[in-house]
Amino acid sequence: MTENIDPNYAGEGIYRENILDHYQNPRNLGRIENPHINHKEFNPLCGDEIEIFLKLNSTKVVEVKFQGRGCAISQSAASMLTESLYGKTLEEIKNLTRDDIVEMLSIPIGPVRVKCAMLSLDTLKNGILIYEKYGGIGTDKE
């Protein structure tokens, strides 16, 4: 049954140790007191939820934490994404794309699961937009 697995096929590789490790041992889990950016988003279609906390020095990220619940793809993507944020500027974060996320996860991923993977980046970007617009803390998205 498993002899002729196509390595490009999404099913087999999708839960590589990497993803599972980040899912079960998420990095940067927690909250920040008095963050510069704090934003939460929820995907009602599947119940995935991500909340991002960022502390900045000018426009550079010096501290990042997240809270969340949901599927392995959304949570592990959040964990991996937060690891990659240290030292990045808001501008650099705003330029991150879906391709960057897919590459970060390094698994082939279908359109339904891409939404799961993108939740943390979307939350982050929307939090930044609100911060830049109001010059203050992002509010929870209703």
Next chain:
Amino acid sequence: MVCMKPPILEVDAEVIKEDFPILSRQINGNPLVYLDNSATTQKPKQVIEAIDYYYRQCNANVHRGIYKISEEATLQYEAAHDKAAEFVNASGREEIIFTKNTTESINLLAYSLMQRLQRGDQIVLTQMEHHSNIVPWQYVARQTGAELKFLEIDKTGRLKSEWDKKITRKTKIVSVTHMSNVLGTINSVEEIGKVAKENDALFIVDGAQSVPHIPTDVKKIGCDFLAWSGHKMLGPTGIGVLFGRQDLLEDMPPFLYGGDMIKEVKFESARWNDLPWKFEAGTPNVAEAVGLSAAIDYLQRRVGMEGIMRHERELIRYVLDRLSEIKNIDIYGPKEPSQRGGLVSFNINHMHAHDLATLLDRDGIAIRGGHHCAMPLMGLLGIAGSARASFYIYNTKEEIDKLCEGIEKAKKLFKID
């Protein structure tokens, strides 16, 4: 035209599988194990060939053409109504409207019945309804000032006793699912219909999950309307059915306006056509109606609705047994197989349904993960979503075994006990 093979008296899924071209497909080196029949069903050669033949030999627009193929197409289109009527024991084609799907059938009712409602009237639904049988009524309630009331469910997923107290003289419409697409619960629609009648309320049944799987008789149920979809009963996508009592349909205004639903049009006004055409505006899905007709033939002649019901009861009994052996699982819906249809929703603790579905997919097993278009019910159950396996005539116990093996594999990967 289409050769019907001899009937099988009991459902022999292995034999039936051979009628379905897609079921010989391999997914990632594994045979496709299709367990998402609540979402849609696969199509037998007989249905595919009927549609193919129609387009090759008789395709034409209906009701107007005077040439031969238009007459043939019209006869087939109209005969499909007769067949659908007979399938649910309606009185005739006047009581059968073809729509796009169940959702459209219910919307037709919502729009057409709206003018009968006023502020303070009540529409009674249940907590286990699909969005298609909630959201249109929310619209109706907003427009008319009517109120929505929901019959409550208990922990087993059945209606709480004393549900009948919620249907009163203020109730104008009762609309309930015959079989829940999440819990599998089969509701006692005949009893609900009686209470609706006692209170002079119209009684609508959502038959999307039931009509394809159990023998359905609108006279026995006593419903005023019954909605269901062709694609969930081996038919093509794009065709749904609405049964409505003739006297009620005569009185109701049309849903969509335009060609074919009229007898005569002047610049300022129009006269409606006879039933059921009054409710079928524009060029209909003729090929799909032909496909639906072939699907009904297949179900009735090759398999038999009683046989299907028995087959699924066996499968549900087996899957409930096997799933209860799995640790760290929550299974939703009634425990007793006779109280539910051939589908089961469940959750593995600490594993999101999407992740389980993705992992099963690598072994060729297709289940559904998500909210199943029943978000209010999900909220009631305290979950964001669930996994769901739903069965039909071509599914087997061996496939259930594969499902359970796949679940154990997934649990192992996620290090769940």
